[in-house]
Amino acid sequence: MKIKKLAIVLAVFVMIYTHTFANTIKGKITDKKGNPVSYANIFIKNASDGSMTDDQGSFAFETNLMGQQTLIISHISFEKVEKEVNLSEVSLNLDFQLEQTFVQMDQVTVSASSFSASDEEGKTLNSLDIYTTAGAEADVLKAIQTFPGVTQVDESAGLFVRGGDASETVMYLDGATLSHPYKYESDQGGYYGMLTPWHLKGTYFSSGAFSAKYGNALSGVLAMESLDRPDTKAYEFGVGLAAVSLGFYAPVNDKLGVRFAGNYSDTQALFKVNGADDSFDRFPVSFDGNMNLTFMLSKKTRLKYFIYGTQDEIKAEFKSPTYQGFFTSENENLLNALQITSLFSQNFSMKTAVSVNSFGKSFSLSGIEIDTDDHSYRVRSDFMFQKSKKLIFNYGFEINQIDTDVSGQYALDDNNLSEYGKFVDYSHHYNQLHHGYYVESEYYLSRKLVALGGVRLDASDDNDKNTIDPRISVIYQVNGSNSLKLASGIYHQFPTSQFIDGNYGGAKLSPMKAVHYVAGYELKNDAVNFKSEFYYKDYKNLPLEYQDHHYNSKGFGYSYGSDFFLKGNLPFISGWLSYSFLKTERKELDRLKLSPGNYDIRHNFVAALKKYFNNGQSWSITYKIHSGKPYTAALNQWNQKRLSAVQGLDLSWSLYQSYRGNNFIVYYASISNLLDSKNTYGYYFSPDYSEKTEINSTFGRTYYFGISLSLGKLPSI
Amino acid sequence: MKKLIAMIGLMVVLGMAQSQLDFARQKIDKAYNRNNEKEMLEARALFERILTAGQDRWLVNYYIAYCDYRLYTFQMQKEDTRQAKVYIKDGLAQLKECLNENENFGEAYALMAAFYGGSISLNPISGMWNGPKSQKLMAEAMNYAGSSPRIFLLKAINQFYTPEKYGGGVKLAMESLEKSIHYFDEQEPDAIPAWGKTDAFTWMGIISSRQGDHEAAKKYYEKALLAEPENGWVSHVLLPQLEKQ
Numbered sequence: 001m002k003i004k005k006l007a008i009v010l011a012v013f014v015m016i017y018t019h020t021f022a023n024t025i026k027g028k029i030t031d032k033k034g035n036p037v038s039y040a041n042i043f044i045k046n047a048s049d050g051s052m053t054d055d056q057g058s059f060a061f062e063t064n065l066m067g068q069q070t071l072i073i074s075h076i077s078f079e080k081v082e083k084e085v086n087l088s089e090v091s092l093n094l095d096f097q098l099e100q101t102f103v104q105m106d107q108v109t110v111s112a113s114s115f116s117a118s119d120e121e122g123k124t125l126n127s128l129d130i131y132t133t134a135g136a137e138a139d140v141l142k143a144i145q146t147f148p149g150v151t152q153v154d155e156s157a158g159l160f161v162r163g164g165d166a167s168e169t170v171m172y173l174d175g176a177t178l179s180h181p182y183k184y185e186s187d188q189g190g191y192y193g194m195l196t197p198w199h200l201k202g203t204y205f206s207s208g209a210f211s212a213k214y215g216n217a218l219s220g221v222l223a224m225e226s227l228d229r230p231d232t233k234a235y236e237f238g239v240g241l242a243a244v245s246l247g248f249y250a251p252v253n254d255k256l257g258v259r260f261a262g263n264y265s266d267t268q269a270l271f272k273v274n275g276a277d278d279s280f281d282r283f284p285v286s287f288d289g290n291m292n293l294t295f296m297l298s299k300k301t302r303l304k305y306f307i308y309g310t311q312d313e314i315k316a317e318f319k320s321p322t323y324q325g326f327f328t329s330e331n332e333n334l335l336n337a338l339q340i341t342s343l344f345s346q347n348f349s350m351k352t353a354v355s356v357n358s359f360g361k362s363f364s365l366s367g368i369e370i371d372t373d374d375h376s377y378r379v380r381s382d383f384m385f386q387k388s389k390k391l392i393f394n395y396g397f398e399i400n401q402i403d404t405d406v407s408g409q410y411a412l413d414d415n416n417l418s419e420y421g422k423f424v425d426y427s428h429h430y431n432q433l434h435h436g437y438y439v440e441s442e443y444y445l446s447r448k449l450v451a452l453g454g455v456r457l458d459a460s461d462d463n464d465k466n467t468i469d470p471r472i473s474v475i476y477q478v479n480g481s482n483s484l485k486l487a488s489g490i491y492h493q494f495p496t497s498q499f500i501d502g503n504y505g506g507a508k509l510s511p512m513k514a515v516h517y518v519a520g521y522e523l524k525n526d527a528v529n530f531k532s533e534f535y536y537k538d539y540k541n542l543p544l545e546y547q548d549h550h551y552n553s554k555g556f557g558y559s560y561g562s563d564f565f566l567k568g569n570l571p572f573i574s575g576w577l578s579y580s581f582l583k584t585e586r587k588e589l590d591r592l593k594l595s596p597g598n599y600d601i602r603h604n605f606v607a608a609l610k611k612y613f614n615n616g617q618s619w620s621i622t623y624k625i626h627s628g629k630p631y632t633a634a635l636n637q638w639n640q641k642r643l644s645a646v647q648g649l650d651l652s653w654s655l656y657q658s659y660r661g662n663n664f665i666v667y668y669a670s671i672s673n674l675l676d677s678k679n680t681y682g683y684y685f686s687p688d689y690s691e692k693t694e695i696n697s698t699f700g701r702t703y704y705f706g707i708s709l710s711l712g713k714l715p716s717i
Numbered sequence: 718m719k720k721l722i723a724m725i726g727l728m729v730v731l732g733m734a735q736s737q738l739d740f741a742r743q744k745i746d747k748a749y750n751r752n753n754e755k756e757m758l759e760a761r762a763l764f765e766r767i768l769t770a771g772q773d774r775w776l777v778n779y780y781i782a783y784c785d786y787r788l789y790t791f792q793m794q795k796e797d798t799r800q801a802k803v804y805i806k807d808g809l810a811q812l813k814e815c816l817n818e819n820e821n822f823g824e825a826y827a828l829m830a831a832f833y834g835g836s837i838s839l840n841p842i843s844g845m846w847n848g849p850k851s852q853k854l855m856a857e858a859m860n861y862a863g864s865s866p867r868i869f870l871l872k873a874i875n876q877f878y879t880p881e882k883y884g885g886g887v888k889l890a891m892e893s894l895e896k897s898i899h900y901f902d903e904q905e906p907d908a909i910p911a912w913g914k915t916d917a918f919t920w921m922g923i924i925s926s927r928q929g930d931h932e933a934a935k936k937y938y939e940k941a942l943l944a945e946p947e948n949g950w951v952s953h954v955l956l957p958q959l960e961k962q
Contacts, residue, residue, distance in 0.1 A: 039755065039758045039762075041761075041762035041765050043762075043765070043766045043769075045769045046769050046771070047766070047769075047770075048737050048763075048766050048767070048770075050762070050766050052758065052759055052762050072769065074765055076803055076804070076807055077803060231849065231853045232849070232853070614880075658884070
């Protein structure tokens with residue numbers, strides 16, 4: 001206290017002594033439009049001398065300091081300004097213009113064609129969005145199917161983006177490419193995604209003109225991030241009509257956290273309750289288990305290890321004009337993924353992912369017997385360097401090695417599976433080594449104009465073909481709520497192993513190519529988010545069959561369309577509406593002339609609405625309707641006919657009950673296909689197309705219910 | 718002689734910085750008591766100036782965040798949710814800076830928890846992810862400063878706004894406020910931070926009033942005024958409201 005008193009006495013003395021030398025700094029602070037900025041703080045650095053602006057933006061204060069000084073002007077809503085001034089005995093009159101606080105647009109905004117249902121920045125969907133979307137069956141991929149630009153072509157979870165097939169969308173988990181992201185994998189992707197929402201802390205999805213970070217994909221990208229170290233300890237148990245699940249997670253100490261989860265699914269009860277049990281000789285059964293370890297090596301370096309394994313099998317009825325019997329499919333999938341994230345400094349970070357994926361599949365149908373054994377080894381590193389608030393560089397590389405063994409018999413004519421059909425022995429081993437490199441920069445040309453430009457180089461050792469893909473997106477923010485967007489880029493994808501085989505494919509096939517052009521408009525405020533996009537895609541180098549199972553790269557095609565997305569978060573209801581228009585034609589595979597693409601689904605509308613109540617209840621309703629797919633009804637008349645429109649109405653309900661904040665129970669029930677619509681997804685034909693059988697939806701109106709219990713150790717508030 | 722001059726110089730600088738800090742703290746109290754946003758902005762501006770001097774930055778960051786917390790409540794009164802978000806965002810950034818320098822400062826965790834609670838009131842759905850964050854931070858705060866009256870005060874406010882079935886409720890809030898008052902009574906007179914005593918009595922009064930116990934409410938409001946005679950919210954709003962009932 002003595003020091004304080006003495007200091008005050010000295011300070012008073014100094015102030016009196018120097019008062020005669022005080023000079024005045026005054027002026028006015030405005031924004032870029034010339035409007036006065038009130039309550040701005042203007043002061044001399046390392047000193048208490050300063051003032052605040054009044055309602056007219058004017059300020060004035062006296063100081064005894066002399067010589068070179070730094071003047072600071074700050075306001076919570078504006079960028080801070082520092083200015084060197086030379087103080088003498090002459091009063092200073094200074095005016096300043098402030099720029100509003102520079103808020104970077106996140107990657108989702110900069111990247112074209114990404115639609116977000118999440119309230120969290122940088123995420124397309126969060127777990128709650130997925131879990132509470134009726135008809136999504138708590139599946140990440142099925143929830144994304146409700147977004148514009150994505151079409152649900154049948155009951156599968158495959159992501160068919162803007163006319164492309166499911167293989168044209170690449171998926172990542174913690175930076176590692178997922179070779180087999182499905183359960184019950186099929187040509188249409190698979191019936192479910194391999195990851196549940198509870199594995200994930202967020203997903204990012206783009207349906208076109210995405211950044212140079214992502215390669216080997218013609219149409220779309222889905223990047224998922226697994227959960228971090230748990231903060232609390234909890235046990236989870238769930239039981240539903242078709243599945244039982246168990247989970248446990250806990251922080252081991254300040255640095256290490258673990259998560260375990262397992263799920264066993266047997267659909268017999270589901271099919272029996274819903275009266276669709278006559279289509280199976282063996283009901284679909286699956287098992288999956290996973291472990292996630294997160295370890296903080298230091299405050300700035302995190303290591304995450306994720307191991308996931310799944311098995312599934314099915315023996316279901318197959319009816320075509322030439323064969324009536326069962327098909328059998330058995331899949332095994334094991335993924336090991338290790339991710340290291342390091343923040344070297346405030347401006348420089350790295351993410352490296354190493355993954356090994358082993359996949360086995362046995363499929364049999366009539367004379368077809370195919371065994372696939374697939375191992376992929378992948379490394380990927382991404383670096384981010386933020387030079388300033390206005391300039392960010394991203395760069396990185398990826399190396400992918402894929403070894404595939406395929407053996408068995410295939411049908412020479414898919415339309416003839418009878419005992420008189422021709423089945424050919426087949427056995428082959430493929431090695432594919434693909435590596436890619438990218439660099440891109442995000443540059444804020446002004447507060448309203450941001451550009452993301454980059455280039456990507458990819459190479460495949462199979463055919464010595466290298467590709468260079470420049471990509472650019474430009475966003476113009478008209479005002480706080482409205483923005484315009486233009487994007488374009490070149491995208492390549494290497495043909496899969498069966499196409500590049502020397503004997504059965506075409507060893508010299510070029511990488512498939514698509515050029516994307518996108519223009520969009522977005523309105524975003526607290527209540528609504530409206531997005532519209534118009535796009536054109538030009539395809540080249542598509543595999544074209546010039547004789548039985550032999551291909552060249554002379555295929556081509558195009559697609560164009562528009563996507564509209566309206567998301568509302570109103571007090572009485574939330575959710576989103578999406579509509580897509582699409583036209584696509586391709587000359588590829590066995591289609592020897594330009595004809596409608598297999599997924600040329602002209603109109604697609606989805607309404608996904610939700611209502612949350614304060615008592616823990618939530619209701620969700622999803623209605624989907626889209627034009628029928630094209631199909632081929634006669635020899636060489638590729639995709640000239642079109643199926644009837646497909647529609648579905650799904651309803652779900654859940655009740656969340658908590659006990660002292662630590663434990664909770666969720667009761668849930670759903671009715672899928674409430675209208676009991678009989679949707680037809682295609683036909684099987686006889687070789688001369690004179691006979692056909694329908695491929696119909698497996699489920700009519702379907703009821704599902706279950707309960708989920710979580711016993712937690714959350715710290716009490 | 719040079720040493721003596723240097724020592725005197727250092728004393729002057731330290732003493733002035735300390736007196737500026739005290740002055741700025743008093744300014745916050747005054748602004749809060751008068752429910753005056755402009756004065757609160759002036760107090761915040763003073764702390765910003767002190768921050769550039771570089772001494773006890775963690776404490777100055779904490780006080781700027783505290784100003785943000787009060788300014789956030791002013792915006793909520795005006796229903797200016799856009800500006801309220803700005804203060805929440807800045808408050809969290811200031812507290813992050815504070816904890817970077819002093820990671821054991823429990824009071825900062827509690828204020829962070831209060832900001833996340835504020836985020837939930839702006840967007841109830843975000844309770845799904847901000848609720849556990851807020852709870853975790855409050856547990857950290859208790860871990861580092863289990864006898865801080867302000868931590869119990871902020872905990873009580875969170876409990877008051879949290880439904881009973883989610884681990885909150887009036888009963889728990891009152892228990893926390895009683896602890897808060899108890900720890901305020903035990904607090905050293907020159908302890909820093911030093912805000913919140915009036916709030917603890919005021920919240921006790923509000924809750925008692927809502928429970929129909931007007932006598933108790935009046936007693937708590939009077940205690941609040943005893944702690945801070947110039948508190949306009951209690952003297953001009955709450956007490957007259959109570960007398961009308």
